[in-house]
Amino acid sequence: MTAGYDRSLLRTVHLVPLTAFDSEGRIDVDVQSAHIESMYGSGMRVYLPAAGTSEFQSLSDDEVVELVRITREASGPDAQIFAPVGLQVGHAKEIGRRSIEAGADGIMFMPFVHPYMSDAGARDYYLEVIDAVEAPALVYRKGPIPTDDLLLDLADDPRVVGIKYAVNEMHGFRTTVLADGGRIEWLCGSAERFAPFYMLVGASGYTTGAGNLAPHVTLAMHAAMTAGEYDEALRLQQVLLPIEDYRARAGDSYNVSMLKYAMTLVGADFGPPRAPQRQLTDAERAEIDDLMGPILEIEAGMRSELVSVGLTNS
Secondary structure, X not given: OOOOOOHHHHOOEEEOOOOOEOOOOOEOHHHHHHHHHHHHHHOOOEEOOOOHHHOHHHOOHHHHHHHHHHHHHHOOOOOEEEEXXXXXXXXXXXXXXXXXXXXXOEEEEOOOOOOOXXXXXXXXXXXXXXHHHOOOEEEEEOOOOOOHHHHHHHOOOOOEEEEEEOOOOHHHHHHHHHHXXXXXXXXXXXXXXXXXXXXXXXXXXEEEOHHHOOHHHHHHHHHHHHOOOHHHHHHHHHHHHHHHHHHXXXXXXXHHHHHHHHHHHHOOOOOOOOOOOOOOOHHHHHHHHHHHHHHHHHHHHHHHHHHHOOOOOO
């Protein structure tokens, strides 16, 4: 399955869709499906269902596979879906295989949560899972392991098609991208706060959580950067920064809960995040109400303009 994967499909915004829970705490298939349909209609083409902002560590293996299946069925045939894998190596292999059967195009290795890590052990883990799943793979770097040296070694493997990089040290990132020489795609894993700086030094795309609320704004931001129009890109980034800055509070602990509450402002109830994610106070909800008003107004205006000229139907 990995031979000849078209890496240009990754050169866009990668949506991490929020996970919708019903009143019983189960995945709400109807809400989840409607959300993916809306995101696809808005122009999103790469999806990372069940990943970090989707509450990966709080999902069962069956739920991860179900989210992959929903995303495949609710999007279009050109959607690229990468299923998250991690935790125990056997779990990663099982989730990977089942996700490919459910419609994923590839897998994404989540950051390690294991103690006592080394590049040697990480390499063995990656290759064992890739050998078992036989699908294109993204590797997510968010900590010391994997090192840049290991990422460059993995770039020799044609099954590794991209790196989701979230260490946020631009000189090291730039040096590594140059050393790679174009073998794989380098992607900003730190969303809109850091995306312009990553793209300026070699990233071709970035992940988004804010795109759940303002897909047209973030897609326009990516398009502006791709065209080299950084003044416009930074203007659009400024629209989204209130979302990103709020999510980043207290060690990024508002990452999920802020977005899930904000979805209620566009008429979608995703339920509260699962423990141990932070729950919001009434005062925090009021803050989010205030900051989201102008953003949703701009998003609605962009959507209306695109509909009026026939460039989107959502």
